[in-house]
Amino acid sequence: MKELKKYYYLIPALLAIIIIASDFLSTEIFKSSFQNFSVWFVLSVIAFAIGWFSNKSFGYHFGGKIIFAVIIASAIFSIILLTLFKEYFGLSDLLVENLILFTLRNIMLGSMAFFGMVVCELLILQKELVKNSSKEDEVNKILMDAQREAQIAIEEAKLKADKMLFDVQKKLNDMIERKNQIERRLKEFIQTERELLKQYEKEEE
Numbered sequence: 001m002k003e004l005k006k007y008y009y010l011i012p013a014l015l016a017i018i019i020i021a022s023d024f025l026s027t028e029i030f031k032s033s034f035q036n037f038s039v040w041f042v043l044s045v046i047a048f049a050i051g052w053f054s055n056k057s058f059g060y061h062f063g064g065k066i067i068f069a070v071i072i073a074s075a076i077f078s079i080i081l082l083t084l085f086k087e088y089f090g091l092s093d094l095l096v097e098n099l100i101l102f103t104l105r106n107i108m109l110g111s112m113a114f115f116g117m118v119v120c121e122l123l124i125l126q127k128e129l130v131k132n133s134s135k136e137d138e139v140n141k142i143l144m145d146a147q148r149e150a151q152i153a154i155e156e157a158k159l160k161a162d163k164m165l166f167d168v169q170k171k172l173n174d175m176i177e178r179k180n181q182i183e184r185r186l187k188e189f190i191q192t193e194r195e196l197l198k199q200y201e202k203e204e205e
Contacts (some may be wrong), residue, residue, distance in 0.1 A: 011053050011057060012050075012054065012067065012069075012070045014046075014050060015050045015054075015067065015074075015110070015113055016070050016073065016074045018043050018046055018047055019047075019070070019071065019075075019109050019110060020041070020045055020077060020106075022082070022105055022106065023081065023102055023105075023106070035124065037107070044108075044112045047112035047113045047116070048113065048115060048116035048119075050113050051063075051067060051115060051117040051120070052116040052119065053115030054066065054116075054117060054151045055116070055120040055121055060117060060121045063117055064114070067110060067113050069108075070110065071106065071107060071110030071113075074106050074110070075106045075107065078102055078103065078106055079103065082098070082099060083099075109154060171176050
């Protein structure tokens with residue numbers, strides 16, 4: 001697990017400040033001046049960047065819990081702020097609809113931070129997938145090379161076994177041939193001895 005430095009926690013604090021600061025924007029930013037919309041867009045981009053750095057710093061799961069806690073805390077603080085200073089925000093009648101509107105704006109900015117986390121995590125997962133894919137290709141190549149070497153070794157062993165079998169068969173044939181020659185010579189020797197005995201017996205008579 002990566003070491004969490006203290007200044008990392010300034011990232012969610014900055015997100016809380018941005019969410020609360022959005023309460024001071026006009027509630028009709030899409031109908032009013034271009035400047036208000038530009039400020040809202042810049043806040044959204046900053047929230048996105050905060051989500052990105054939160055994912056880099058805290059990780060996806062722990063960072064997500066922190067961002068969620070910041071959104072809830074900021075929404076509660078905004079409701080309290082609007083309730084206490086409703087005249088400042090131009091809310092003569094503190095209606096539930098107004099509280100919901102400001103809460104939804106806070107949640108939308110927080111969602112931009114979540115979106116930044118998701119995009120960052122997707123890029124990290126894609127890099128890991130490409131890295132694992134390259135490692136898998138290397139493993140497959142190693143396995144194919146090992147399989148090829150094993151096949152060559154098997155073929156060499158088969159050739160050596162065939163050669164040994166051929167040599168043994170040849171020696172066996174040579175031994176059989178010698179045995180046959182010895183038997184023929186013995187038969188010839190016995191036959192010669194018999195003939196000599198017969199001749200010797202005739203001479204004695």
